[in-house]
Amino acid sequence: MRLVQYRTIEDPAPGCVTGKCQYAAALDLLRQATAYVQDNTGRTNMSQALWCDQGGHAFSERDPGRQRISVAVLDEESGREIQESRDLCGVCAEKMGLLKRRTTSAAAPAIDRPRADPQRIRDLEDELGMTRSE
Numbered sequence: 001m002r003l004v005q006y007r008t009i010e011d012p013a014p015g016c017v018t019g020k021c022q023y024a025a026a027l028d029l030l031r032q033a034t035a036y037v038q039d040n041t042g043r044t045n046m047s048q049a050l051w052c053d054q055g056g057h058a059f060s061e062r063d064p065g066r067q068r069i070s071v072a073v074l075d076e077e078s079g080r081e082i083q084e085s086r087d088l089c090g091v092c093a094e095k096m097g098l099l100k101r102r103t104t105s106a107a108a109p110a111i112d113r114p115r116a117d118p119q120r121i122r123d124l125e126d127e128l129g130m131t132r133s134e
Contacts, residue, residue, distance in 0.1 A: 054092040065090020067098050 048061045059066070067088045072081045092101050125131075 037069070050088040050089075052089045052092050053086040057089070059089035063090045065093055065099050067093040108117050117129065 013086050048068070049058045050061050052058075052059050067090075069086050069088065070083050071086055073084050074080075088096070088098065090099065
């Protein structure tokens with residue numbers, strides 16, 4: 001079976017109805033699913049599935065903890081080290097210690113540190129025999 005033209009299949013499989021392949025029905029279903037995603041999520045496309053090279057499973061490209069790392073591996077043919085990229089899901093990246101938990105947010109106010117008392121500083125300098133320029 002091969003695609004000859006848009007929506008036309010030459011030598012349709014036995015499961016096709018009245019000589020027309022179910023391609024048109026599948027295409028219609030795909031359009032409905034795409035419209036559903038757009039209407040209900042505001043996105044114009046679905047996210048891609050990536051493969052977690054650490055855990056050996058699929059995960060969404062929109063995983064907030066997802067990491068891409070570069071590793072050096074030995075090329076069996078040449079015997080040289082080559083760089084390869086590896087994708088990890090957020091859970092596996094965290095297990096490997098690749099995710100650092102943020103302790104402060106960018107919007108957090110700065111901490112006011114107490115300032116040293118100028119008189120106390122002069123007293124300490126005098127105790128230590130330090131000279132100061134005034």
